Amino acid sequence: MKAVVLGSGGWGTALSQVLCDNGHETTLWSHDPAKAEQVAKTRENPLLKGVRLPDALRVTGDLACLAGADLVVCASPSFAVRETGRKMAPYLTERTVLVSVSKGIERDTNLRMSQVLTQATGGVCRVAALSGPSHAEEVGIRLPTGCVSACQDRETARFVQDAFMNDYFRIYTSDDIVGVELCGAMKNVVALSCGICDGLGFQDNTKALLMTRSMAELTALGEHLGGTRRTFGGLAGMGDLIVTCTSMHSRNRRAGILIGKGMTAREAMEEVGAVVEGYYAAESIHQLAEKEGVEMPICRCAYEVLYQGRDIRSVTPELMGRAKKDELLETTWL
Numbered sequence: 001m002k003a004v005v006l007g008s009g010g011w012g013t014a015l016s017q018v019l020c021d022n023g024h025e026t027t028l029w030s031h032d033p034a035k036a037e038q039v040a041k042t043r044e045n046p047l048l049k050g051v052r053l054p055d056a057l058r059v060t061g062d063l064a065c066l067a068g069a070d071l072v073v074c075a076s077p078s079f080a081v082r083e084t085g086r087k088m089a090p091y092l093t094e095r096t097v098l099v100s101v102s103k104g105i106e107r108d109t110n111l112r113m114s115q116v117l118t119q120a121t122g123g124v125c126r127v128a129a130l131s132g133p134s135h136a137e138e139v140g141i142r143l144p145t146g147c148v149s150a151c152q153d154r155e156t157a158r159f160v161q162d163a164f165m166n167d168y169f170r171i172y173t174s175d176d177i178v179g180v181e182l183c184g185a186m187k188n189v190v191a192l193s194c195g196i197c198d199g200l201g202f203q204d205n206t207k208a209l210l211m212t213r214s215m216a217e218l219t220a221l222g223e224h225l226g227g228t229r230r231t232f233g234g235l236a237g238m239g240d241l242i243v244t245c246t247s248m249h250s251r252n253r254r255a256g257i258l259i260g261k262g263m264t265a266r267e268a269m270e271e272v273g274a275v276v277e278g279y280y281a282a283e284s285i286h287q288l289a290e291k292e293g294v295e296m297p298i299c300r301c302a303y304e305v306l307y308q309g310r311d312i313r314s315v316t317p318e319l320m321g322r323a324k325k326d327e328l329l330e331t332t333w334l
Helices: 010-021 033-042 080-090 113-120 138-142 154-164 179-201 204-224 235-246 251-260 265-272 279-291 297-307 312-320
Strands: 002-006 025-029 056-062 071-074 099-100 124-129 143-150 170-175
Touching: 002 010, 002 154, 010 025, 010 071, 010 138, 010 154, 025 033, 033 056, 056 251, 071 080, 071 113, 071 154, 080 113, 080 279, 099 113, 099 154, 099 235, 113 124, 113 179, 124 154, 124 179, 143 154, 143 179, 154 170, 154 312, 179 204, 179 251, 179 279, 179 297, 179 312, 204 235, 204 279, 204 297, 251 265, 251 279, 279 297, 297 312
Parallel strands: 002 025, 002 071, 025 056, 071 099, 099 124, 143 170
Antiparallel strands: 124 143
């Protein structure tokens, strides 16, 4: 099978290696021709240090590599997905399967990434999402990892499962693409918030509280939009939330730590030196919750801190002082 991965960040690079390991004819595309040339020459991506790329992997900056591809993986940052979709559209056909591995909600439109790709490419081909607890750094060194291939069309979900699954990369299928993509977007906001907790000096109890109550918010929004409750307790939901909120591999958590220690959001992102998806998702998720009338106090507070300059030390008293609730009767996901 001919496969192309669009986006030469750490995750796109790791996935291109998986596809190569599975014997597919694989090309990794970078929007920067100079970077493509460097990676092709050195066989290493600076964003995935220490991982030697397979000799069989082709690296290019030429979109013509898409011609005749059976599988196309979009690994662009969420803010660039629409533009990438438009660029790839002329090369896609009815038989192409397009897989979104970008995690976010588009600003202003409130669309999930698979919806953005469908719109940007004119709906010419089937679109699936691949998500789960999967640091590129660990996939790159072939540590056991599990993800979910989601598409309303089960046949397409299984096609993606077959393309990626091997002895270190286990793939499950799901027809709940709504829930899977919402989990992938919101967990970055929570990870950034957990990092802020770390930066403020809070410890394990606080993070456990924040993660659990954030999952309640996510489930409320997800079910409202048509997601399935079980998704939020699975790999794409709780699994991805755990790994992103607790690991220093997480750019979102690292940026949050810096914000908690006093940096502005922009300063923190510059220090991290790579895309911090939680920053962009905080605005998009807040917009979506407001539009749908779903109460999400943790996400609202994250938005106010990141975009409105709210003092982070004023957030804890507000959240801890909210009206009393019964966990079993008033929490959607339990």
